[in-house]
Amino acid sequence: xxxxxxxxxxxxxxxxxxxxxxxxxxxxxxxxxxxxxxxxxxxxxxxxxxxxxxxxxxxxxxxxxxxxxxxxxxxxxxxxxxxxxxxxxxxxxxxxxxxxxxxxxxxxxxxxxxxxxxxxxxxxxxxxxxxxxxxxxxxxxxxxxxxxxxxxxxxxxxxxxxxxxxxxxxxxxxxxxxxxxxxxxxxxxxxxxxxxxxxxxxxxxxxxxxxxxxxxxxxxxxxxxxxxxxxxxxxxxxxxxxxxxxxxxxxxxxxxxxxxxxxxxxxxxxxxxxxxxxxxxxxxxxxxxxxxxxxxxxxxxxxxxxxxxxxxxxxxxxxxxxxxxxxxxxxx
Amino acid sequence: xxxxxxxxxxxxxxxxxxxxxxxxxxxxxxxxxxxxxxxxxxxxxxxxxxxxxxxxxxxxxxxxxxxxxxxxxxx
Numbered sequence: 584x585x586x587x588x589x590x591x592x593x594x595x596x597x598x599x600x601x602x603x604x605x606x607x608x609x610x611x612x613x614x615x616x617x618x619x620x621x622x623x624x625x626x627x628x629x630x631x632x633x634x635x636x637x638x639x640x641x642x643x644x645x646x647x648x649x650x651x652x653x654x655x656x657x658x659x660x661x662x663x664x665x666x667x668x669x670x671x672x673x674x675x676x677x678x679x680x681x682x683x684x685x686x687x688x689x690x691x692x693x694x695x696x697x698x699x700x701x702x703x704x705x706x707x708x709x710x711x712x713x714x715x716x717x718x719x720x721x722x723x724x725x726x727x728x729x730x731x732x733x734x735x736x737x738x739x740x741x742x743x744x745x746x747x748x749x750x751x752x753x754x755x756x757x758x759x760x761x762x763x764x765x766x767x768x769x770x771x772x773x774x775x776x777x778x779x780x781x782x783x784x785x786x787x788x789x790x791x792x793x794x795x796x797x798x799x800x801x802x803x804x805x806x807x808x809x810x811x812x813x814x815x816x817x818x819x820x821x822x823x824x825x826x827x828x829x830x831x832x833x834x835x836x837x838x839x840x841x842x843x844x845x846x847x848x849x850x851x852x853x854x855x856x857x858x859x860x861x862x863x864x865x866x867x868x869x870x871x872x873x874x875x876x877x878x879x880x881x882x883x884x885x886x887x888x889x890x891x892x893x894x895x896x897x898x899x900x901x902x903x904x905x906x907x908x909x910x911x912x913x914x915x
Numbered sequence: 916x917x918x919x920x921x922x923x924x925x926x927x928x929x930x931x932x933x934x935x936x937x938x939x940x941x942x943x944x945x946x947x948x949x950x951x952x953x954x955x956x957x958x959x960x961x962x963x964x965x966x967x968x969x970x971x972x973x974x975x976x977x978x979x980x981x982x983x984x985x986x987x988x989x990x
Contacts, residue, residue, distance in 0.1 A: 652978065653963035685964045685978070687923070687954050692963035764958040781979065788927070788980075879923070882954060 676709030701749020709741035756888035796844030804847035822858035828904035835868025864904030921967035
């Protein structure tokens with residue numbers, strides 16, 4: 584076994600932890616091969632693994648992100664147009680710290696500074712969709728090729744979605760006050776101590792925010808893993824069922840959950856024979872579109888633009904799901 | 916002095932408001948804490964990541980929940 588594969592198994596997938604939890608399950612008198620024992624093992628192992636990975640990842644990623652505050656991203660993107668600008672915006676979207684409650688101030692800040700709608704939307708689509716932490720978790724749960732493919736298609740949706748919205752000439756859909764906002768604020772340079780404090784705060788805050796989703800997600804995952812008959816799931820959402828992707832997207836859009844909570848469910852579903860594309864489409868629908876953030880966006884853009892944004896992103900996710908289901912044999 | 920908390924009312928904004936109140940009390944200053952939730956007004960201060968902290972019309976921080984100690988130094 585190569586060093587990389589060994590490190591991947593031990594550090595990222597934490598196979599040692601699964602073995603350890605398995606021994607613990609035996610020690611309390613349960614059989615890991617039984618339903619109850621298997622559920623307990625899945626739950627304990629997944630919860631510990633996700634929290635360890637989350638803490639380490641968020642700390643490291645927040646350190647990187649502290650170099651890309653929105654002010655700096657805006658300065659980098661300023662004056663650029665065309666496909667290159669959309670690509671850059673989508674890439675920066677993965678690096679700029681983002682919280683759904685900041686999406687409106689960010690939209691106003693970008694638009695007021697004269698960034699084209701195409702560029703702003705590429706950023707707004709990629710930012711929640713391709714999150715660095717979730718990519719590494721995907722690699723941990725599935726594999727690196729799948730995680731990298733997820734990043735690639737996420738960026739493509741962001742680039743094409745933004746470009747398309749730009750082509751439709753909907754600049755008039757932006758609430759009038761947005762353009763009259765003065766452009767102030769430059770990025771402050773942080774000291775090393777401030778970056779450390781920022782990274783530490785982010786870990787505490789994100790763990791505090793997502794832990795219920797993670798527990799619920801892992802609980803559902805454990806239930807699916809051991810209790811729901813595989814025949815039932817594959818009859819409803821199996822890879823050969825054309826409707827599985829649209830169903831996954833429709834269920835995912837109104838859901839407001841964290842990607843960290845949806846990952847264990849995704850893991851369990853794939854284990855039961857649900858197509859990779861269906862599962863990825865579900866995760867993307869949950870993270871990229873949510874009712875609360877759409878309602879907030881409604882305050883700064885008109886309904887036609889909002890509907891276009893939703894339609895473009897939904898269509899993008901649907902095609903990704905269908906494409907991934909068609910090529911999923913490449914990853915097995 | 917007037918301390919403004921800029922943000923749509925998420926948990927972080929509430930936490931920042933509490934810290935600002937504590938900081939003003941610790942510094943022995945009379946401070947009025949104002950919550951600004953209107954996006955147009957938030958944008959006017961050039962804030963792109965909430966919560967933002969404004970002391971006497973000067974933006975002193977954005978995107979972070981400062982501790983009471985940190986706010987104390989800015990008052």
